[in-house]
Amino acid sequence: MNCNPIRNALSVLLLSLSVVCLTNAQRVTPIDLLIKGGTVVTMDGEFRVIENGFIAIRGARIVAVGDAAALRQANYQARQTIDATGKAVMPGLVNAHTHLPMTLYRGLADDLDLQEWLTKYIFPAEAKNTTREFTIVGTELGLVELIRGGTTTYADMYYFEDAIAEVTKHAGVRGVLGETLIDFPAPDHKKWEDAVSYTEKFLRRWKNDPLIVPALAPHAAYTVSTEHLKQVAALAEKHDAPILTHIAEAPTETVTINERYQARPVEYLERIGFLSSRVTGAHMVHVNDADMLTLKQRDVGIAHCPQSNMKLSSGTAPVPQMLAQNLRLGLGTDGAASNNDLSMWEEMDTASKLHKLVTMKPTVVTAREALMMATLGGARALHLEKEIGSLEAGKRADVIVVNLDAVHQVPRYNLISHLVYATKATDVNDTIVNGKVLMRARRLLTLDEATIKARARKFQTQVSQSLR
Secondary structure, three states: OOOHHHHHHHHHHHHHHHHHHHHHHHHOEEEEEEEEOOEEEOOOOOOOEEOOEEEEEEOOEEEEEEEHHHHHHHOEEEEEEEEOOOEEEEEOEEEEEEOHHHHHHOOOOOOOOHHHHHHHHHHHHHHHHOOHHHHHHHHHHHHHHHHHOOEEEEEEEEOOHHHHHHHHHHHOOEEEEEEEEOOOOOOOOOOHHHHHHHHHHHHHHHOOOOOEEEEEEEOEOOOOOHHHHHHHHHHHHHHOOOEEEEEOOOHHHHHHHHHHHOOOHHHHHHHOOOOOOOEEEEEOOOOOHHHHHHHHHOOOEEEEOHHHHHHOOOOOOOHHHHHHOOOEEEEOOOOHHHOOOOOHHHHHHHHHHHHHHHHOOOOOOOHHHHHHHHOHHHHHHOOOOOOOOOOOOOOEOOEEEEEOOOHHHOOOOOHHHHHHHOOOHHHEEEEEEOOEEEEEOOEEOOOOHHHHHHHHHHHHHHHHHHOO
16 A cells, blocks of 8 residues: 555645644733723724723733634733633823822821912911922822722822922822922022922923833912913923913912902913913813913823812812813822822712702713713813723723622623722723833732831821821
8 A cells, every 4th residue: 555645645745734833822912911801892983891801011011902703813912811700991081180199298287278278377387397208208198099999190289399309209100290389488499480490300301211201390379479380381482391270260369360360360470471282281161261271282291180179168170061062081099188188089079069069960971071071081081082091002001990799889781980989999900001010909009008108107296296
């Protein structure tokens, strides 16, 4: 019997199998992190929600987002995999306005209006206690809360901002960090010129950092002169840096600006050439239709802080109108001293319900709109929407995985509704920033929570004694 044909056929078959195996091996795509199995809430332009979806991450960026079929076809080889089955996978939350070191002033003074709260308690406490070390510990304490609650980007206005940047970088969180500039002696600088010099060094040091966006932060139009506000705008142009500030927060501010300059706060800032696409203004409570038109024309970002505004009885921002005009609208907690926590989940819930009550219209500020404000809206408010705020290929890998099995989430008929009205900060399971896992299964990986809390309690004693 001639076996050559059989041998030849087997050889061809083995060769074909080898080619197939080699081809498949060549198709393997190496990535650093694969998150799979969860319901992916992309917050992209189409507001896609992908059941049994995945996110592929290489380095600091998302390389793909898709469903199970796309995952099988992609043939990824991941260094690390997170199984998100039964959970929601969504963009990290963006806190568009806070004062993180003031977490150490949490609960110091409550049930007061803004001016009394500032002048009788906060400013005196800061004068006696706010040092570089105080700022570091307060920032660390705040960062623990942010990471645990799924906030991956925050915008900060405070003093010793260079130290805040160092701590934030170490923790792995993304920060738009503004050194506060104010016309009276501050904890870190007694003179305006010294504060400006420090700020310019700060801007140069952190420019182009992958996590830290250095900014200028003039406190407000009623605490910074016209000349100095113009100087800040010029410095922002010179250094290509953003500006963070408070605008139209309380009735007293509107009265003060009108008495000094015969204009409303937004009108005044526009008149002096301060407003631009570099600016993110916190609060924007007391603005009218003309103001909102100016804000849209100048492409100004807005950080809505409903809980702080309610607690200090500052008023209610016209958010439904802002949404209707597609302004750059995000959410902020403000500092823990006036909130009194840093939960963006509570902020979303409040933002939606507050405006339903004020307008007596249950359809305004929907759950979807509130969730948008806390993610892509916050990114837009900070002019960072090309980098963060949604889960899309090419964007920074700022991702959170949220448990959906807590008793307060059962049953679940509508995922978006649950995320806004039922989810708590404690439901966040995993937090990833710039492709790095900062919290895995509720365990912090970059900060020592116990040590930080112990240091914070020592400052609590110091602050209490200083105000006696």
